[in-house]
Amino acid sequence: MPASADYDAAELKLIIAAHQSLEGPLLPLLHAIQDSFGHIPAKAHAQICDALNITRAELHGVISFYHDFREAPAGRHVLKICRAEACQSVGGNELAEGLLSKLGLDWHGTTPNGAVTIEPVYCLGLCACAPAAMVDDRVVGRIDADRLDRLLAEAGA
Amino acid sequence: MKIYVPMDSAAKALGAEDVVAALRAADPKAEIIRTGTRGMIWLEPLVEVEIDGVRHGFGPAEPGDVAGILDGTSAKALGPVEELDWMKRQTRLTFARVGVIDPLSLDDYQAHGGLKGLRIALDLSAQQVVDEVKTSGLRGRGGAGFPTGIKWQTVHDAEAPQKYIVCNADEGDSGTFADRMIMEGDPFTLIEGMAIAGLGVGATKGYVYLRSEYPDAIAVMTRAVELARAAGVLGHDILGSGRAFDMEIRKGAGAYVCGEETSLLNSLEGKRGVVRAKPPLPALEGFLGRPTVVNNVISLATVPVIFEKGAQHYADFGLGRSRGTVTLQIAGNVARGGLFETAFGISLGEVVNDLGGGTASGRPVKAVQVGGPLGAYMPVSKFDTPLGYEEFDQAGGLIGHAGLTVFDDGTDMLGMARFAMEFCAVESCGKCTPCRIGAVRGVETLDRIAEGDAAALPLLTDLCETMTDGSLCALGGFTPFPVMSAVTHFPDDFARQKEAAE
Ligand SMILES: Cc1cc2nc3c(=O)[nH]c(=O)nc-3n(C[C@H](O)[C@H](O)[C@H](O)COP(=O)(O)O)c2cc1C
Ligand code: SF4
Ligand code: FES
Numbered sequence: 001m002p003a004s005a006d007y008d009a010a011e012l013k014l015i016i017a018a019h020q021s022l023e024g025p026l027l028p029l030l031h032a033i034q035d036s037f038g039h040i041p042a043k044a045h046a047q048i049c050d051a052l053n054i055t056r057a058e059l060h061g062v063i064s065f066y067h068d069f070r071e072a073p074a075g076r077h078v079l080k081i082c083r084a085e086a087c088q089s090v091g092g093n094e095l096a097e098g099l100l101s102k103l104g105l106d107w108h109g110t111t112p113n114g115a116v117t118i119e120p121v122y123c124l125g126l127c128a129c130a131p132a133a134m135v136d137d138r139v140v141g142r143i144d145a146d147r148l149d150r151l152l153a154e155a156g157a
Numbered sequence: 158m159k160i161y162v163p164m165d166s167a168a169k170a171l172g173a174e175d176v177v178a179a180l181r182a183a184d185p186k187a188e189i190i191r192t193g194t195r196g197m198i199w200l201e202p203l204v205e206v207e208i209d210g211v212r213h214g215f216g217p218a219e220p221g222d223v224a225g226i227l228d229g230t231s232a233k234a235l236g237p238v239e240e241l242d243w244m245k246r247q248t249r250l251t252f253a254r255v256g257v258i259d260p261l262s263l264d265d266y267q268a269h270g271g272l273k274g275l276r277i278a279l280d281l282s283a284q285q286v287v288d289e290v291k292t293s294g295l296r297g298r299g300g301a302g303f304p305t306g307i308k309w310q311t312v313h314d315a316e317a318p319q320k321y322i323v324c325n326a327d328e329g330d331s332g333t334f335a336d337r338m339i340m341e342g343d344p345f346t347l348i349e350g351m352a353i354a355g356l357g358v359g360a361t362k363g364y365v366y367l368r369s370e371y372p373d374a375i376a377v378m379t380r381a382v383e384l385a386r387a388a389g390v391l392g393h394d395i396l397g398s399g400r401a402f403d404m405e406i407r408k409g410a411g412a413y414v415c416g417e418e419t420s421l422l423n424s425l426e427g428k429r430g431v432v433r434a435k436p437p438l439p440a441l442e443g444f445l446g447r448p449t450v451v452n453n454v455i456s457l458a459t460v461p462v463i464f465e466k467g468a469q470h471y472a473d474f475g476l477g478r479s480r481g482t483v484t485l486q487i488a489g490n491v492a493r494g495g496l497f498e499t500a501f502g503i504s505l506g507e508v509v510n511d512l513g514g515g516t517a518s519g520r521p522v523k524a525v526q527v528g529g530p531l532g533a534y535m536p537v538s539k540f541d542t543p544l545g546y547e548e549f550d551q552a553g554g555l556i557g558h559a560g561l562t563v564f565d566d567g568t569d570m571l572g573m574a575r576f577a578m579e580f581c582a583v584e585s586c587g588k589c590t591p592c593r594i595g596a597v598r599g600v601e602t603l604d605r606i607a608e609g610d611a612a613a614l615p616l617l618t619d620l621c622e623t624m625t626d627g628s629l630c631a632l633g634g635f636t637p638f639p640v641m642s643a644v645t646h647f648p649d650d651f652a653r654q655k656e657a658a659e
Binding site: 022023024028030031052058061067068069084087088090122124125127128137138139141142 | 430
């Protein structure tokens with residue numbers, strides 16, 4: 001996960017230019033903005049709307065529809081824990097709940113030191129080695145409480 | 158020494174990178190080739206060492222096993238991988254190369270039959286290409302089982318300045334990973350399948366809508382498209398034929414409903430992923446209003462082998478109107494989980510008990526959810542049901558994307574029913590009331606049942622009927638499958654709670 005950077009109008013302009021000619025540019029553009037800035041800064045809305053000729057309401061509608069897009073930066077790392085059925089069948093729920101209560105967080109919460117945000121995910125395609133989790137882009141299978149503790153420690157939580 | 162180690166994300170999730178690092182350290186001269194997975198996930202990381210041209214397996218490997226693997230003394234030796242029961246019993250058509258080749262080597266791909274199908278298709282007329290797919294009997298593997306050739310015919314017959322091939326790689330169903338495995342393990346087969354689809358219907362542009370939860374698959378597919386373009390497999394002159402086809406990988410944004418084809422098209426256009434009413438069919442008015450083939454990854458990735466081996470060869474496998482092979486994904490609380498490709502017709506019980514080896518916990522199986530979060534919970538009493546579209550329909554279930562999630566007797570089915578409603582509420586696109594509001598009511602109603610309110614059970618049944626009848630798509634329309642199958646087959650889990658409260 002990239003560190004959240006401040007909004008930079010010049011950089012945004014370059015990102016927009018790189019995506020503007022795509023068919024259906026908005027999702028790739030939003031992903032690219034989030035990759036650079038860690039979220040979709042509210043300040044960027046006007047520039048995006050102008051470039052793609054959409055209204056602010058349309059843009060807001062899209063950003064809020066998708067679980068991936070953030071209106072505020074996450075922690076330095078994101079730990080996603082699978083909540084879907086195959087992971088539940090081998091105790092995924094209990095594991096996730098145990099972790100959240102130990103950290104005193106709810107889903108989507110961030111550790112007080114800003115190191116890790118914990119998010120639910122519905123299936124990582126690791127259902128034959130469940131329960132599964134992902135730290136940023138790194139997948140982890142057959143997790144247990146010890147493994148989760150180690151992942152959190154590595155991420156600086 | 159040639160050593161093969163999967164780079165599939167399931168293998169990585171189980172420590173493949175640490176094993177590779179240990180192998181490199183122990184024998185810097187060894188040639189390590191990264192592959193997809195054979196699909197025996199309980200043996201991952203599965204290291205294969207080539208001895209006299211035969212690949213011998215060692216697994217599940219840990220870094221400490223490396224010395225024994227290299228000198229052949231490891232207790233984790235499994236013998237020749239192709240001779241393992243799990244491999245020998247399969248009919249690997251779609252997955253023939255997965256786990257065998259380097260996914261990003263076009264040379265490897267061609268040495269194992271790759272591009273033969275495309276070359277054959279290039280010599281046929283568009284109508285002949287469509288006819289071949291019809292003859293194969295291929296039905297969509299994304300869930301609905303619609304005949305692929307008929308869908309292609311509609312797009313073929315439509316007149317338009319631009320048509321599209323859109324690959325549905327949203328694979329949101331829990332218990333499924335076949336799309337991920339083939340994209341990570343044999344990406345060129347999907348590219349080839351999409352190119353053949355383009356030739357058949359007259360489309361020159363394709364998109365793969367790939368879920369963001371699959372970063373490894375996105376990386377492999379993106380690289381494979383670049384390599385295919387550089388080699389002239391994609392572009393304005395595919396394989397020197399003068400015909401054009403190119404494609405892009407597009408990343409989803411974490412919405413389950415975007416696996417529904419019209420929601421997917423809206424998302425691809427940069428809109429909210431709200432489901433569109435049909436008609437118009439996407440085949441006539443799809444991406445940007447143009448005629449569009451929307452097919453699942455496995456549907457498209459199966460096309461090359463149909464052309465390579467002949468449509469009739471493919472159609473000769475199967476049961477009834479379910480032709481060819483089904484790529485079973487065995488998941489959850491199961492001793493041997495993974496991917497198993499076989500002709501339609503194998504029974505549910507054989508899959509769970511014989512292939513899967515029963516539960517991982519060693520306790521009795523309670524239920525198997527077949528077909529993802531919208532699929533029914535099948536009790537052990539239905540284990541003789543053969544895997545076929547019509548056969549499952551008759552048994553009150555659906556095959557969907559052919560994922561099977563096993564649960565042991567510790568499972569609380571009321572909790573699973575509640576989760577199905579909760580999932581529907583979280584993921585609803587919001588367009589229809591029975592789904593958007595009904596799912597929230599469903600969670601509340603199940604909570605009342607859990608608290609011992611007997612009057613709530615008929616309410617749940619009514620609610621499910623309303624959702625079935627009044628939902629535009631299968632998210633709201635099929636959520637009653639897991640819910641009502643749990644109620645019907647496991648009444649004790651809904652009544653026990655009542656007694657406890659009384
Ligand atoms: C809520 C919902 C989710 C779906 N998710 C997927 C999916 O992840 N992948 C997929 O291929 N089809 C999915 N489908 C089915 C698609 O709408 C469509 O039938 C399919 O992509 C057609 O391709 P096929 O004919 O090759 O199966 C979903 C349908 C619904 C209603
Ligand atoms: S059933 Fe649910 S997900 Fe499907 S269209 Fe209606 S509201 Fe949207
Ligand atoms: S259900 Fe958790 S990885 Fe698929």
